[in-house]
Amino acid sequence: MDKTTVSVPMRTQPAVAPPKGVTAKTPTVVPELMLYKNKRKWLSQLYEKILLGDIIQRHKLKNEMAVRLTYKRLAETVKHPVAYNRIANLVKSTGVNTNPTSVIDYVEFAKEAFLVFSLENYASKFTEKETIKKHYFVDNGLLHLFLSDPETALLENLCAIDLHPRHNDEQLWFWNRNVEVDFYLPEERIGIQACYSTSKDITTFERELNALISLDKVHPLDRMIIVTYDEDRIHKTESGKIIEIIPLWKWLLRA
Numbered sequence: 001m002d003k004t005t006v007s008v009p010m011r012t013q014p015a016v017a018p019p020k021g022v023t024a025k026t027p028t029v030v031p032e033l034m035l036y037k038n039k040r041k042w043l044s045q046l047y048e049k050i051l052l053g054d055i056i057q058r059h060k061l062k063n064e065m066a067v068r069l070t071y072k073r074l075a076e077t078v079k080h081p082v083a084y085n086r087i088a089n090l091v092k093s094t095g096v097n098t099n100p101t102s103v104i105d106y107v108e109f110a111k112e113a114f115l116v117f118s119l120e121n122y123a124s125k126f127t128e129k130e131t132i133k134k135h136y137f138v139d140n141g142l143l144h145l146f147l148s149d150p151e152t153a154l155l156e157n158l159c160a161i162d163l164h165p166r167h168n169d170e171q172l173w174f175w176n177r178n179v180e181v182d183f184y185l186p187e188e189r190i191g192i193q194a195c196y197s198t199s200k201d202i203t204t205f206e207r208e209l210n211a212l213i214s215l216d217k218v219h220p221l222d223r224m225i226i227v228t229y230d231e232d233r234i235h236k237t238e239s240g241k242i243i244e245i246i247p248l249w250k251w252l253l254r255a
Contacts, residue, residue, distance in 0.1 A: 043141045054113035055106075066091055066098040070106045074116060074135045075146035078153050081121060081176055083132045107135065114138050117164055122173035122184050123218075134174050136160040151229070155248060156182060156194035159227050162252055163192075177218070179211040189222040191215045196229050198245060209235070209243060216241065227251045 036042045051068070061067055069091045073082075084100040084107070091098045110116045118133040136157050137143035143157050144150050163172055163183055175181040175191070183192040191212045198205040212224040225244045232250065235243040 039141070040145070043145055047142055047145060050113050050115055055109045055115075059105075059109050061106075061109075063096070063098065063102070065096050066102065067106050069094060069096055070098070070103055071110060071115070072146055074107070074110075075137065075143055078136060078143060079134075079156050079182075081132050081134050081174070081180075085131070115142070117160075119160070119172060119174050119183075120169075122175045122186065123177040136164070152194075152196045155196050155227070155229060158248065159183065159192065159194045159251070175215050175219075177214075179207075179214050181211050181215045184215065184219075186219065189220065191221050191224050193226045195226055198226060198228055198231060209237070212243065213237065213241070225251075 051071070055061070056064055056067060070087060073087050073090045077087075084103045088098050088100045088103045091103070107116065107118070111118070116135050116137055118135050120129040120133055124132065138161065140154050140158055140161070144154060147153055159182070163185075166172075167185060171185060171187055173184045173186070175184040181191045182194050184190070185192075193208040193212060195204060195208050198208060208226050212221070212226075215221065216224065223244065224241065225246060227246055227248055230247045230249075231245050232247050233245050235245060237243065
């Protein structure tokens with residue numbers, strides 16, 4: 001898998017003007033994006049179409065800069081739980097006026113436009129479940145527009161994209177109680193970490209491993225998985241537990 005690989009939905013009608021030589025009658029069996037040489041420009045145009053048409057105009061929003069900065073902050077914190085208050089404060093730190101209520105609305109509008117989706121913390125109380133969430137983009141290409149060092153964020157976001165349609169909101173969570181497990185499936189008793197590499201830094205591997213072990217102590221797991229970019233091995237803990245370290249391509253091809 002190339003690091004720049006993106007996931008883009010198939011469309012029956014072009015979202016923006018087609019490239020030279022391509023018409024509505026041109027037969028294709030590949031995503032529309034593959035027909036364009038300047039893929040980033042196409043993605044930027046698609047994002048602007050969603051932002052302006054499906055969100056700002058549809059909901060008659062007047063504070064366009066606050067909306068833009070909210071989604072930028074969501075992208076920059078895609079791997080981390082973040083409170084709506086925190087996002088509002090980050091936006092206000094740029095000199096743009098907003099508040100947590102408006103941020104909540106902007107996120108809900110983005111969900112309606114199929115731009116983002118959110119996961120709640122299984123370990124949190126009700127109030128924290130509603131106010132501190134992890135937000136993911138529905139498409140890695142759109143997320144990539146906001147990131148300068150994207151590898152780890154794109155890997156975790158792609159895992160979320162893969163898991164979200166397979167499980168409803170009562171089946172897919174993250175778990176955070178002093179340490180964090182990226183994805184937790186309580187009904188299937190599975191804990192999943194997304195980590196670009198576990199072999200380059202022993203500290204990173206121990207962090208991912210200890211988080212899964214901590215979750216297993218509270219909610220016993222049948223499977224503990226670390227999804228990586230290209231590593232494929234089994235790690236056995238001192239207690240005899242098996243940690244599956246799986247490359248992303250194999251993870252995505254599972255049944």
